[in-house]
Amino acid sequence: DGGITQSPKYLFRKEGQNVTLSCEQNLNHDAMYWYRQDPGQGLRLIYYSQIVNDFQKGDIAEGYSVSREKKESFPLTVTSAQKNPTAFYLCASSIYSGVGETQYFGPGTRLLVL
Amino acid sequence: QKEVEQNSGPLSVPEGAIASLNCTYSDRGSQSFFWYRQYSGKSPELIMFIYSNGDKEDGRFTAQLNKASQYVSLLIRDSQPSDSATYLCAVNYGGSQGNLIFGKGTKLSVKP
Numbered sequence: 635d636g637g638i639t640q641s642p643k644y645l646f647r648k649e650g651q652n653v654t655l656s657c658e659q660n661l662n663h664d665a666m667y668w669y670r671q672d673p674g675q676g677l678r679l680i681y682y683s684q685i686v687n688d689f690q691k692g693d694i695a696e697g698y699s700v701s702r703e704k705k706e707s708f709p710l711t712v713t714s715a716q717k718n719p720t721a722f723y724l725c726a727s728s729i730y731s732g733v734g735e736t737q738y739f740g741p742g743t744r745l746l747v748l
Numbered sequence: 749q750k751e752v753e754q755n756s757g758p759l760s761v762p763e764g765a766i767a768s769l770n771c772t773y774s775d776r777g778s779q780s781f782f783w784y785r786q787y788s789g790k791s792p793e794l795i796m797f798i799y800s801n802g803d804k805e806d807g808r809f810t811a812q813l814n815k816a817s818q819y820v821s822l823l824i825r826d827s828q829p830s831d832s833a834t835y836l837c838a839v840n841y842g843g844s845q846g847n848l849i850f851g852k853g854t855k856l857s858v859k860p
Contacts, residue, residue, distance in 0.1 A: 667847075674756075674852065675852060676752070676836070676850040676851055676852040676853065677792075677836070677848075677850040679847060679848075682847060692847070724791055724792070734779055734780035734797075734799060734840050735780075735840065736782070736794065736797055737782075737794075737838075737848060738794060739784075739791040739792050739793070739794075740791060741790070741791050742790070742791040
């Protein structure tokens, strides 16, 4: 069953704590992305990766870190430097279709601060 | 600043009617355009994409693109209560990275 999985579905963070959100895909997509969605807001890009061992900052990278050691995996760490982490986090992967990239989303992780 | 604008709604239509969702974008270099549907509490689901001027039909959905007017729309024919969701317009402004800029979405409510 091909797709994108994210875990956990809900995550609670204590003050000063780093937490890691998992994203795995078995679609053989090269590119992967992390977005943040706040209520009533559009999706904002945190980080993206086009190939293994390479990634670039998006519009709101401060307070976040990522790694891309395997094509299938793109974990996101929310560090203690991110002062307002409560949001819905979405991972996506994309495939080039001849005229452009088409992105598909995982089910998301909702992060809440205790 | 590249922007994608959508009317936040809510847009309310009766069951069986045509729902028309609109999106404008600021960058003339934009190359591909996407419509996602997002149910409350869920992740976005791709409905359609369009690259060329004109209409593209898929079942009850039609995407329309007018690059000269920097305008893309989504028509939903025979709207059903199950179509009630937020619809996100996304624009790829080109380049190799495949990044999308998303609008804030239009909330659609289909009344039985």
